[in-house]
Structures are given as structure tokens and as C-alpha cells.
Amino acid sequence: MDISKEFRERGRVDILLRQIRQEATEKYIFxxxxxxxxxxxxSYGIPGLLPGSINLISGPGCPVCVTSESFLDHxxxxxxxxxxxxxxxxxxxxxPGGGTSLEKEKAAGASIIVVYSINEALDLAAKxxxxxxxxxxxxxxxTAPGTAAGVLDAGKRGLANFFILSAHKxxxxxxxxxxxxxxxxxxxxxxxxxxxxxxxxxxxFLPDDFGIGCVISGFEPVDILQSVLMLIRQVxxxxxxxxxxxxxxxxxxxxxxxxxxxxxxxxxxDQWWRGFGTIPGSGLQLKPEYEKSDAGKVFPAPPQRxxxxxxxxxxxxxxGTHTPADCPLFGTGCTPADPAGAxxxxxxxxxxxxxxxxxxx
Amino acid sequence: MPEISTHILMGHGSGGEMMRNLxxxxxxxxxxxxxPGGTADSAVLPVSSLLPxxxxxxxxxxxxxxxxxxxxxxAICGTVNDLAVTGxxxxxxxxxxxIEEGLPLATLREIVVTMAEEADKAGVKIVTGDTKxxxxxxxxxxxxxxxxxxxxxxxxxxxxxxxxxxxxxxxxINGYIGDHSIAVLSARESLMLTTPAISDCSSLGGMIGEVxxxxxxxxWMRDVTxxxxxxxxxxxAASKDYGVKLLEPFIPVRDPVRSACEMLGYDPLYLxxxxxxxxxxxxxxxxxxxxxxxxxxxGTRAAIIGELxxxxxxxVVLQTAIGGSRILQPLAGEQLPRIC
Amino acid sequence: xxxxxxxxxxxxxxxxxxxxxxxxxxxxxLQLLEGMxxxxxxxxxxxxxxxxxxxQEAEETLRLIDEMQDLSDGKSGSDQ
Numbered sequence: 180m181d182i183s184k185e186f187r188e189r190g191r192v193d194i195l196l197r198q199i200r201q202e203a204t205e206k207y208i209f210x211x212x213x214x215x216x217x218x219x220x221x222s223y224g225i226p227g228l229l230p231g232s233i234n235l236i237s238g239p240g241c242p243v244c245v246t247s248e249s250f251l252d253h254x255x256x257x258x259x260x261x262x263x264x265x266x267x268x269x270x271x272x273x274x275p276g277g278g279t280s281l282e283k284e285k286a287a288g289a290s291i292i293v294v295y296s297i298n299e300a301l302d303l304a305a306k307x308x309x310x311x312x313x314x315x316x317x318x319x320x321x322t323a324p325g326t327a328a329g330v331l332d333a334g335k336r337g338l339a340n341f342f343i344l345s346a347h348k349x350x351x352x353x354x355x356x357x358x359x360x361x362x363x364x365x366x367x368x369x370x371x372x373x374x375x376x377x378x379x380x381x382x383x384f385l386p387d388d389f390g391i392g393c394v395i396s397g398f399e400p401v402d403i404l405q406s407v408l409m410l411i412r413q414v415x416x417x418x419x420x421x422x423x424x425x426x427x428x429x430x431x432x433x434x435x436x437x438x439x440x441x442x443x444x445x446x447x448x449d450q451w452w453r454g455f456g457t458i459p460g461s462g463l464q465l466k467p468e469y470e471k472s473d474a475g476k477v478f479p480a481p482p483q484r485x486x487x488x489x490x491x492x493x494x495x496x497x498x499g500t501h502t503p504a505d506c507p508l509f510g511t512g513c514t515p516a517d518p519a520g521a522x523x524x525x526x527x528x529x530x531x532x533x534x535x536x537x538x539x540x
Numbered sequence: 541m542p543e544i545s546t547h548i549l550m551g552h553g554s555g556g557e558m559m560r561n562l563x564x565x566x567x568x569x570x571x572x573x574x575x576p577g578g579t580a581d582s583a584v585l586p587v588s589s590l591l592p593x594x595x596x597x598x599x600x601x602x603x604x605x606x607x608x609x610x611x612x613x614x615a616i617c618g619t620v621n622d623l624a625v626t627g628x629x630x631x632x633x634x635x636x637x638x639i640e641e642g643l644p645l646a647t648l649r650e651i652v653v654t655m656a657e658e659a660d661k662a663g664v665k666i667v668t669g670d671t672k673x674x675x676x677x678x679x680x681x682x683x684x685x686x687x688x689x690x691x692x693x694x695x696x697x698x699x700x701x702x703x704x705x706x707x708x709x710x711x712x713i714n715g716y717i718g719d720h721s722i723a724v725l726s727a728r729e730s731l732m733l734t735t736p737a738i739s740d741c742s743s744l745g746g747m748i749g750e751v752x753x754x755x756x757x758x759x760w761m762r763d764v765t766x767x768x769x770x771x772x773x774x775x776x777a778a779s780k781d782y783g784v785k786l787l788e789p790f791i792p793v794r795d796p797v798r799s800a801c802e803m804l805g806y807d808p809l810y811l812x813x814x815x816x817x818x819x820x821x822x823x824x825x826x827x828x829x830x831x832x833x834x835x836x837x838x839g840t841r842a843a844i845i846g847e848l849x850x851x852x853x854x855x856v857v858l859q860t861a862i863g864g865s866r867i868l869q870p871l872a873g874e875q876l877p878r879i880c
Numbered sequence: 881x882x883x884x885x886x887x888x889x890x891x892x893x894x895x896x897x898x899x900x901x902x903x904x905x906x907x908x909x910l911q912l913l914e915g916m917x918x919x920x921x922x923x924x925x926x927x928x929x930x931x932x933x934x935x936q937e938a939e940e941t942l943r944l945i946d947e948m949q950d951l952s953d954g955k956s957g958s959d960q
Contacts, residue, residue, distance in 0.1 A: 182886050182921065182938050183802075191942070192862040194949045214880050215882055222807070224864020242880055268926070269805075269876025282873075295804060295877040296927025298909055299730050318926075321882035322879060325928040328911040372882035375923060375931040398884075400862045405945060427938040428923055434931050437912040515872035535869055732907040799902025802885045803924065879883055879926045 182427070186399030192228075195404040200230050202411050208234045208363055209410055210499050212354055213370035214241035214528065215398050221532040223400045233407065237529035239353045239497040240370060242317045242346075243270045244521040244528045245452040249483060250346045251276030256481040257313050257344065257474065258289035264307060265291045266300035267315040274524045277484055297329035304333065304341040313474045316343040321372040323347040323463055324437035327444035330465065330472050342474035345464055348450055351381045352461035356452075358389045360498055366410035368403070369395040371425040376441075378433030382421045392419030395429050444469055453521055454494030491520035496529050503533040510534060548643040553673025562671065566649060570656035571635070571666040583667035585632055590691035593628035595619060598685040605647065606727040608719070608739030611684055612655035614814050618765065619688040620662045620743040625761040625817055627696030627752060630662060630745050636670040636685040643681050651682070662743035664688070696752060698759075702820065705759035707782045707850040710826040712819045714747065714833050715841040716740065717769050718797040718811035725800070731877070733803070735796045742815035747836040754832055757825025763817050767871040768810040772818060773846075773856045774870040783852035786868070788861050790845045805878035809858070810871045820848060884925040886933055889918050899924060 185191075211217060217237045220226065226235060239245050251274055258265040258281065265281070272282045272293060285291040290310075294300050297314055304312040316326040326343060333341040350373050358364070369382055374395045382393045392413035396406035406424045413419050423429050441463070450462025465473040491513065492506040503509050503522070513519035515531050522530035551558040599615040609617075616633065623630040635655070639648065659666050698704050722737040744763065752758060762772050769791065777784045793808045801808050815838060821829050826844060833839030856868040887899035892910065899908045899922070909928045910916055921933040 182933065182935070185938070185942055187861060189862050190949075191945050194945055198948055213882065215884075221866060222860070223862050224858075224860045224866045225862075226864075228862070228864045268879045270878040270880050272876055273873065293876055295731055295879070296909075298927045302730065318879060319882065321884065321925055321930065324912050324930070325909070325926050328909065328928065332911075370882065372884045372923065372925060372930070375884075401942075401945065405941070424941070426941060427934050428931050430934075434912065436914050437930060440912065515869070535867070733904060734906075735904040737904075795902040796904045799885065800904050803883075803901065803904075803906070805883045 183399060186397065186401040188401065191401045192404060195401065195408055196228055199233070199404065199408050199411065202408065202415065203230050203232050205414065206232050207365050207411060207414060208236060209366045209368055209407060210236050210238045210357070210364045211368040212238040212240035212350065213368070213373070214244070215372065216368055216370070216396065216403065217241070217529060217532045219398050219400065219403060221535070225400060225403060229407070233411075236364070236499045236502070237496075237532070238357055238499055239452060239454065240350070241522070241528045242319060242348060243274055243524055244493065244497065245348065245353070245454065246271070246274065246317060246346050246521065247451045247453060248276045249451070249480065250344070252484065253475070253480045254315050254344060255279060255281060255284050255289075257478055258284055258291050260478070262309075262311055263290065263478075264303060264310050264312045265289070265315065266294045266303055266312055267291060268295075268317065269293045271315055271317060273518060274521055275518055297325055301329055301332055301336065301338060301341060304338045305336065308340060311340045311342060313342045313344055313478070316345045316347055319348055319350050319370070319373050320376045320441070323445060324376060324434075324441045327440045330444050330469055331440070333472060339471070342472050342477060343465070344474040345445075346450075347445065347463035348452070348461055349447070349463065351384070352458045353452060353455065354382070355384065356455050356458050357498055358385065358391060362499055364391060364499060365414050366391060366419070367393040368406050368410070369393045371395055371397050371402070371428060374423075374425070374433065375428045376434045376437050378431050379421060379423050379429055380431060386419035386421060390419050393421045395421070395423045395425050397425035397428065454497035489519060493520040493522045493530070496522055503530040506530070546645055548639050548641060548645060548648065548673055550641050550673055550675065553639070553671060559671065566652055567669060567671075570652050571669065581668070583632065583634070585667070585689065588691050590693060591697070593623055593626050593690045593692050594687070595622040596685065596687040597622060598683060600680065600683050601724065602680060603724070603727050604651065604681050606739055607723045607737070609741035609814065610651050610654060611682055612651035613658045613741050615684040615686045616655050616658040616662060616664070617741050617743045617814055619686040620664060620745050621763040621817070623688050623690035624745040624748040625700075625763050626692065627699040627761070628690035628692035629749060630664045630688050630690040632667045632689045633659065633664050634668045634687045635666050637672070638679055638683040639671065639673050640679040640681050641673055641676045648682070658743060662745050695756075699761060702760040702776070702779065705782070705820045705848060707848050708823050709759055709820045709848045710823050710844050711784070711786070711846040711848070712821055712826065712830055712833065712842060713764070713769070713792070713845050714744070714817055714839040716792045716794050716797070717764065717813055717816060718793060718801070718808040720814045721811035722797045722800045733800065735800055737794065737796050737800070740813055740815035742838055744815060744817050744838060747833060747838045748817060750836060751819070751829055751832050755821075755825050755829050757822035757829065758819055759822060760820035761817055764813045766812045768808075768812060769818070770807070770809040770856065770868040771870045773868060776820065777854055777856050780854035782848040782850060783854065784846060784856040785849050786846035786856065786858045788858055790843050792841050792843055805880070806875045809868065810875055882925060884923045884930065886921055887924045889916055889920045889922060889929075891918055892916065897929060899929070
């Protein structure tokens with residue numbers, strides 16, 4: 180059985196759409212907080228298939244979009260230093276920072292290498308002992324355990340020339356920030372792959388403290404539509420809770436081994452999010468015993484720049500109070516090829532997805 | 541005869557004896573002697589009553605050898621295909637090589653041999669060429685420029701301007717998309733991905749010639765290369781006289797290509813190809829054209845994948861596998877492996 | 881976020897597994913999972929197997945949806 184194909188079947192999509200149309204008797208605003216969901220929703224054209232009474236909006240779930248400019252400035256400064264190779268996921272390459280980007284710096288000669296996995300960055304360090312390799316560690320709970328494993332591996336392999344610059348973040352505090360800032364969201368489509376690691380317990384505060392329901396969802400169209408249906412039912416019965424649609428990957432306990440490795444290497448820190456500012460306890464930094472691998476400590480950050488005034492509305496778009504179309508830069512001063520704000524950079528950014536899939540429809 | 545060393549040296553581009561050896565021992569035996577009446581520096585070509593068509597393209601690819609082809613075969617196929625989609629029959633090609641010092645001679649030999657074979661298959665003659673060697677680090681192994689000349693019947697003049705295209709026309713592609721990109725990607729060592737995908741690199745002149753000989757219903761053609769199917773569709777829609785509607789379920793994508801895309805966060809519609817053409821065909825001719833393509837080895841998986849429509853002029857809309865729709869934009873920048 | 885795909889473990893060697901998906905194979909790290917064996921389906925993310933996939937749960941999810949169809953078929957059947 181090809182699991183993915185089963186969850187893309189047109190027949191099942193139609194069943195769910197029919198059921199949704201039957202049961203959607205009110206107006207609903209559901210927020211996904213995972214860029215993977217944003218991409219899937221738009222690439223399958225799901226919004227156009229749903230009744231008009233259901234509005235899907237994108238929250239702060241794209242790690243690239245919420246990454247701070249100062250992190251990017253730091254990365255760019257490192258890439259310009261002699262003897263340093265910067266290894267990064269492709270996601271970060273086009274993010275604008277201080278009038279430049281890693282992509283532009285790479286073109287100008289900076290040593291920047293795109294990798295799919297931290298394991299490639301480790302091999303790079305092993306092969307280039309005369310260089311210092313700095314891996315740009317971004318992502319949520321799904322990605323952070325791999326970074327932690329990489330840091331431990333570097334120790335075991337004696338790679339003293341391997342460092343990470345961490346902008347890792349954790350999801351629940353950001354979701355809390357969204358609802359505490361005031362929101363009209365009726366339900367959250369929760370990130371399936373974050374939850375595969377953390378388990379389903381991390382969202383309890385949403386129904387308990389705020390009366391907002393959650394469904395942890397997979398990423399195929401059938402998954403997303405079933406999750407929408409489950410959220411509609413929660414709203415209709417006025418019985419918000421945490422439900423798991425993505426049961427094939429998400430268990431209550433998550434992945435304890437991955438969580439343990441993450442906790443062994445990282446400590447929780449305050450973290451700056453684009454659009455939100457500093458959110459207490461929302462970031463992950465290396466513990467003191469791993470500081471020798473911490474590029475943030477070993478190679479100090481460049482001085483803070485004055486933030487540039489911009490009309491970019493990334494912040495309020497991530498909070499769900501505005502849509503990309505509300506932004507004065509959208510589609511003219513800010514496009515995927517020349518992004519002004521981070522939401523336009525990543526394919527899973529709300530503005531990028533909106534531009535790519537729905538512009539002028 | 542002196543052995544010409546195992547790697548390219550600066551001297552191979554010096555214009556002296558080493559260069560003459562390289563040309564006489566490597567290039568000429570495979571590419572053949574210059575066209576009768578010409579010299580090594582310039583070719584003299586026959587005149588024709590047909591319209592001459594002229595194209596040039598430079599080729600850079602990393603790595604230079606990949607499953608299903610190499611930089612040399614795409615330098616032949618790419619130029620032949622550029623002529624073929626204009627409606628011309630490719631006849632003569634020039635080949636300019638810019639070689640990085642230190643390139644293994646065995647690699648260059650493999651490239652030259654397969655180029656000659658590809659040119660033979662495509663029915664074109666490599667009639668003139670040039671070799672330069674640059675210091676290590678000043679180029680990436682090997683760059684090739686090819687320029688092609690072909691001849692076109694006047695009745696095909698409308699094709700490159702889409703002169704007869706209009707709403708109702710159907711869009712046909714000759715097979716699977718994305719194989720080339722994924723094959724090249726997998727040939728890069730650092731990514732530990734192995735895939736059965738091999739480049740679709742091929743000269744389409746023969747197949748396109750058969751179609752043009754048997755149907756007057758071809759209204760536009762384009763080879764689908766960098767930027768992928770989506771970008772070519774956007775080019776087609778750019779005239780704003782009509783919109784383009786593509787049907788995702790009918791677009792041929794192999795399983796390994798689709799799943800490699802899912803792993804890396806790529807969209808198959810934006811992957812490069814080196815042996816794909818899309819044709820805009822008069823609706824009543826479509827079945828015939830599809831039949832001709834399917835009977836050709838390069839078109840066995842040909843499919844009707846969409847149509848021109850009056851509904852959304854200037855815009856490309858993809859109808860998705862689950863019945864939704866989305867707008868396709870031209871490729872905004874090279875696709876990069878992503879985790880999010 | 882978090883692009884992740886289902887893959888099948890073919891062989892295991894040291895801390896790594898050769899995983900297959902759509903006729904491709906990739907060398908994935910097993911450092912984050914315990915007790916995996918060939919034949920298991922796992923989620924692959926950024927080079928790591930991050931969670932085992934439960935095929936029975938997948939089938940159960942699909943069954944629930946397919947039953948909605950049967951229910952509404954039954955309903956429309958009785959309406960006629």
C-alpha cells in the first residue's frame with residue numbers, strides 16, 4: 180500500500196467535501212500553523228473547493244518567515260569570514276536581510292553551501308579540516324532533534340571545526356502568542372510532524388485556556404479535509420478539544436528518544452519572532468556544555484543594524500489579522516523573485532504560497 | 541605519435557603542437573573532417589531554397605557526466621531541439637569548448653564520442669569548432685557553446701509566432717517530465733539519493749519532423765527545458781490572447797521523480813528537461829498527432845495535458861488531481877532542497 | 881513546516897538505514913528512533929527517520945472516510 184496515494188484519492192476528497200458542505204452551517208476561520216499545510220492547501224487548490232463559509236488562514240509556522248533579521252545578518256557576516264563555510268537548508272537562501280541575502284552573498288563569492296541534511300554539513304567538516312563549517316540550524320521541534328544528534332555526532336567524530344548557529348524555535352509559545360494577541364480563529368490545524376516528535380499533549384492549553392479546538396493533521400489533501408471536518412464538528416458541538424487526525428504518525432508520547440536527544444543538547448531560551456517580537460521560552464540554544472559548537476558564542480554577532488522602515492505586513496499576516504492581499508507591497512514591491520518580507524521567501528510562506536497559487540485567480 | 545597526457549594542460553589551448561594533437565587525435569576522428577571546401581576555422585555551407593534558421597546556446601551543467609547523458613549530448617540535443625521547435629530541420633552545428641585545466645582527458649573523450657554519436661543520430665554535422673583552455677578555477681570543468689543552422693519550409697513559418705493558435709487548441713507533451721533534473725541532482729555526490737531516473741536528453745528533430753510531415757495542425761511548439769513545463773506554459777500564455785489550462789492528472793511524471801520532489805520540496809512542473817516538447821495542436825488534429833508521437837520511440841508516453849481557453853487570457857491555471865485549481869507562475873529562481 | 885515523507889526501511893547498517901520511496905533510495909540516519917527493522921515505514925525529515933508510521937492506523941483513518949460514503953449511499957438509497 181502506498182500510503183500517500185491513498186490519502187490523495189479523488190474519491191475520498193469528494194466524500195469529505197460533500198460531508199463538509201453538509202455540516203458547515205456557520206462561519207469558520209481555521210488557522211494552520213505549519214507551512215507544510217500552507218503549501219499543500221494551495222498546491223492542491225483546496226480553498227476553491229471548500230464552501231465560502233470556511234476561511235483557512237496561515238499562522239507563524241514557517242520557520243524561515245519568523246527568523247529574525249539579526250540571525251540572518253549574523254549568518255551573512257559568518258559567510259564573509261575567511262576560513263568559514265556556511266551550510267544551510269535551501270529555505271534560507273533567498274531571505275532578505277539588510278539589503279542582501281545569502282544567495283546574493285554566495286554570488287559575490289561567500290562560501291555558502293546548500294544541504295538537505297545536517298549530516299551533509301558534518302561530512303563537509305570531516306572533508307575540510309582546514310575550514311570551520313557553520314550549520315544554520317532553523318526549524319521547529321521536527322528539525323531540532325536532528326541538529327542535536329548532529330552536535331553529538333560532531334563530538335563523537337572529533338569534528339572540532341563544526342559549529343551550529345541556532346534559530347531553532349518551539350511551536351506552542353507562538354500559538355499562545357497568536358491567541359493572546361486577540362484572534363477570531365475558531366480552530367487550529369496543528370502541525371503533524373512537530374507533533375510526531377512532541378506527542379499530542381502540547382496543545383492542551385488552547386481548548387483549556389482559550390476555548391479553541393485543535394486537530395493535529397497530516398499533509399495530504401484527504402488529511403487536511405478530514406481535519407477541517409473534525410474542526411467543524413468541534414465548533415458545532417461547542418466542545419473544543421485536541422484531536423489527532425494524523426494517527427498514523429502522531430502518538431500521545433511522540434518520539435521520546437528524539438525529545439531526549441533534543442533536551443540533552445538544547446536549553447529553552449527566549450527567541451525573537453518576526454511579527455511577534457520576543458516570545459519567552461520559544462527558542463532553543465545549546466547548553467553550556469556544548470558551547471564550543473555554538474557559532475553564536477564562538478563567532479560574535481555583528482553590531483545590530485537600525486531596522487529599516489518597511490511597509491511589509493509580514494507581522495500581522497503571521498498573526499492572522501491581515502491577509503497577503505492587504506499588504507501594499509504584495510505582488511509589486513514584493514515578489515517571490517525579489518522578496519521584501521520573509522513571508523514571500525519560503526515556498527511555504529503565506530505570501531509566497533498566496534502569490535504562487537492564487538494571484539489573479 | 542606522442543601520448544597526449546591524461547589531463548588537459550594549459551598547453552592544449554596554446555595554439556601550438558599540443559593543441560594540434562588534441563584536435564587531430566580527439567576531435568577530428570569523431571566529428572569528422574570539416575565540410576568539403578571548408579577549413580578547420582570556417583565551414584562553407586550549401587545554399588538552399590528553404591528558409592535558413594539560426595540558433596546558439598551555451599551549456600553549463602554540474603556534474604558534466606550524469607545518468608543518461610553529459611554536457612556534450614545536451615549541447616547537441618539542445619541546439620537541434622531549438623531548431624526543431626521552430627519548424628526547422630537541423631543540419632549544421634559548430635561546437636566551442638572552454639575547458640578547465642586539469643579536466644581528465646578520458647572525460648573529454650567520453651563527451652566528444654557521445655556528442656558525435658548524438659549528432660549522427662540527429663542527422664546533423666559538426667562542421668566547425670574551437671577549443672580554449674583556462675586555468676584551474678577559472679571555469680567549472682567544461683563549458684560548451686553550440687550554434688546550429690537548419691532549414692525550414694515556408695509553410696511552417698507561423699509556428700514560432702503561434703500565428704494560428706487559439707482557444708480550443710489542445711496541448712500535447714511527448715512524455716514524462718523532470719527526469720533530467722532529478723538524474724543530474726542524484727549525480728551530485730553529497731546528497732545520498734540514488735534514483736533510477738535518467739536524463740531524457742534526446743534530439744527531437746526526427747519525431748517533430750514526422751509530425752510536421754503528416755499534420756498541418758501544429759500551431760506552436762516549444763522544447764521544455766530550464767524552468768520546466770510551468771514556465772513554458774506561462775510563455776505560451778504571455779500573448780494574452782488566450783489562457784492555458786493544464787490538467788495535472790494527465791501530466792506524465794514518473795514515480796521516482798515525483799517522490800524525489802516530495803523529499804526535497806521541489807515541484808515537478810518546474811524541473812528541467814532535455815528531450816521534451818509541448819505542442820499546441822488544432823483540436824481536430826490532436827488524436828492524429830498523438831498517434832504519430834506514440835509510435836515514435838521518443839513519444840511513447842505522449843499525452844494530451846491541457847488546452848488553450850478564452851476564459852482567463854494571459855494566465856496558466858492548473859486543475860489539480862483532486863479537482864481544485866491553482867495559478868502557475870514562471871519559475872522565480874532555481875529550486876533548492878528545503879526542509880519546510 | 882517540516883517537509884517529511886513516508887519511506888520504507890530496506891536495510892540497516894550502523895546508525896543508518898537505506899530507505900526506499902518511489903524506486904529511489906536514500907541513506908537516512910536512525911539516530912532518533914529505536915527498534916526499527918527492515919520493512920518498517922518511517923517518516924524521513926532532513927536526513928533523519930523521525931517517527932515510525934503505523935499502517936493499521938492509516939487503514940483505520942481511510943476506513944472511517946470510506947464509511948462516510950457508505951452511510952451517505954445508504955441514506956440516498958433509502959430516500960429514493
